[in-house]
Amino acid sequence: MNKLKRWVVASIGAVAFFGAVITGVSANTNGIDVASYQGDTTQYFSSFKQVGDNFTMVKLGGRGGGEGAHYANPKAYxxxxxxxxxxxxxxxxxxxxxxxxxxxxxxxxxxxxxxxxNAGLAKGSYIALDYEAGAGYNKANNTTAILTFMDAIYAAGYKPMFYSYTSYVESFVDLSRINARYPNALWLAWYLTTAHQATPPMQYFPNYSNVKIWQYADNHYGVDGNVMVVGSLDNDTPAENTAKPSNRPSDDQSSNKTHYATFSGVYVADYWTKWYGGxxxxxxxxxxxxxxxxNYMPISALTLTDKYGHKLSNQKIKGNNGQQEYFTLEGEYKVLSQTATSVQVEIAGEPVWMMKSFATIK
Incomplete structure (x- = not known):
């Protein structure tokens, strides 16, 4: 993990932000995470097993920032x-x-x-997105991009997880949308101290819902220390089970329940078009x-706004004249069909397909 995480070390004021007593947590499993600058032998990992660590999250690679166009961890396999x-x-x-x-x-x-x-990570395993730098200013748009990544991981037969540190998500990510799609898929970092910690100080467990793993230390016998508080990294469980039932591709076919999608972002109208008189x-x-x-969305369902989502008094489109226009979708839209990465919703009486990451489905 990136050393930007050192910013999450507690100050006196920050400690009050976290629950003094952990609730709703069953058996805890300690573990570590590693990258290319850690060891790669059985003896190396056995040394952590001997001190009570039972899982390892391995860096696969990365893109952007210091990672360049694409970095693949040469030790991952x-x-x-x-x-x-x-x-x-x-x-x-x-x-x-x-x-x-x-x-x-x-x-x-x-x-x-x-x-x-390439690293031999079995299908059904977890792949976490490490998102801790480069976020945009708009939480909704950042979260849509994050869910795009997670949906693609899910579609590929792996289980998606989201990693970041608590102060970063407070500023840049809408965790409620991630939790609505993938419950118990958060891996959050917050440290009481940068000194060595042999075991997690559970009385300072972060006060967030849907946390699967807490990274409590960046110095646990020289590596990051983690504790898993929900489930396991069981690779035999189908990846499909990580999504809420209302978000699973087969749900619309296997259940009589009607689901609805909402949209929380401010979107660019890339262009307007006419189709069969509409x-x-x-x-x-x-x-x-x-x-x-x-993919066409009926204009009657769109609310024209400025780029910050404030409704315009004039709801008449300018019509592809080179000026940037924005809109929101304010309603609840019936889900007609869905795949792992896309959803068809009914907008103003018409079926519209779109990327699923933009929607919150309930």
């Missing part, structure tokens, strides 16, 4: 195999510095899956390539 041989459960993580770009998030996920496969708005990022009438 050996680290996963050696940790497994030492009797530890394993998962992977991928550094993603894509800000609020949906296109970049999708490409990052493609690289993460490629790195996981007028429609198009956001290229929201659409499913190649963009066509299946």
């Amino acid at each position: 050996n680290q996963i195999n050696s940790a497994t041989n030492a009797g530890m459960q394993t998962g992977g993580y991928f550094w993603g510095e894509f800000g609020d770009s949906v296109a970049e998030a999708s490409y990052h996920a493609q690289l993460a899956v490629q790195d996981a496969q 007028y429609y708005g198009v956001n290229v990022d929201m659409g499913i390539p190649v963009i066509d009438y299946n």
Whole structure:
């Protein structure tokens, strides 16, 4: 993990932000995470097993910032195999510095899956997005990009997880949307101290819901110390089970329950178009390539806003005149169908396909 995490060390005031007593947590499992500057032998991981660590999250690679166009951890294959041989459960993580770009998030996920496969990480394993730098100013847009990455991991047969440190998510990420799609998939970092910690100080467990792993130390016998408080890294459990039932591809076919999608972002109207006498708005990022009438959103359902989401008094479109226009979707829209990465919703009586990461489905 990146040493930006040192910023999450507690100040006196910050301690009060965390619950004094941990609740709703069953058996805890201690573990570590490693990158290329850590060891890769069975003996190395056995030394942690002997002090009570039972899982390892291995860096697979990354893109953006110091990682460049694409970095692949050259030790990942050996680290996963050696940790497994030492009797530890394993998962992977991928550094993603894509800000609020949906296109970049999708490409990052493609690289993460490629790195996981090259490292021999079994399908059904967890792949965490390490998101701690380069965020955009808009929480909703950042979160949409994050969910784009997680949805692509899910579609590839792996279990998605999200990693960051608590102060960063407070500023840049809407955790409620992640939790609504993937419950208990958060891996959050917060340190009481940078001194050596042999075991997690559970009385300072971060006061957040849906935390699966807490990274409590960046000095646990020389590596990051973690504690898993929900479930395990069981690779035999189907990845499909990590998504809420309302978000699973088969749910609309296997259940009579009607689900609805809401949208919390402010979106760019990339262009307006006319189709069979009706007028429609198009956001290229929201659409499913190649963009066509299946992605057109009826203008009657769009609320024109400024780039901050403030409703405009004049709701008449300017019509592809070169001026940037923005809109929001204010309603609840019936879900007609969905896959792992896309959803079809009913907008103003018409079916519209779009990227699932933009929607919160309940």
